[in-house]
Amino acid sequence: MKLSMGSVSRTVLRGVVTAGAAGALALAVSVVTTGTAAATPPGLSCDTGKHAVDDYTGYALCSNDGGATQTFWVHLVCGWAPDVDGEHITLAPGQSGQSTAHCADIGTGIGEISVQP
Known part of the structure; x- marks a missing residue:
């Protein structure tokens, strides 16, 4: 079997690209799955969650307790x-309220939900 330098280079490049893409995907998945809510x-x-539909x-x-x-x-x-x-919601003692937000549809959806003071 005769291999030319061009086919070896393409094979090596293909392996590097595949490994790089797999590594980037693993990083993206680990960021989403290991994130912790504040x-x-x-x-x-507070109760947090995704909209039902x-x-x-x-x-x-x-x-506000x-x-x-x-x-x-x-x-x-x-x-x-x-x-x-x-939206920022202001609550007097004893009151309840809800803040909602929407991720852009181009994304991968919600990875984490937190409440900010």
Whole structure:
């Protein structure tokens, strides 16, 4: 079997490209799966999640259990698309409210949802 230098170079290049793509994919997956949500700010009780029929829309539903007025918003990590923040919600003690945000459809969907003070 006779191999030319061109076919060897193409084979090596193909292997490098394949390994590089696999490594980039593994990194992207590990970033999404190993991300941890930030703790809920003190004085707030919050539930977070994705919209029932839209995997690109996330929410934070919070109650102010403290004694002072608090402001919060939802923050979505959106994979390939830019991260987004929801509207800022201000709650007096005893009140509840919801902040929502939507990741761009070009992305891979929501990778993490957190509540920001």
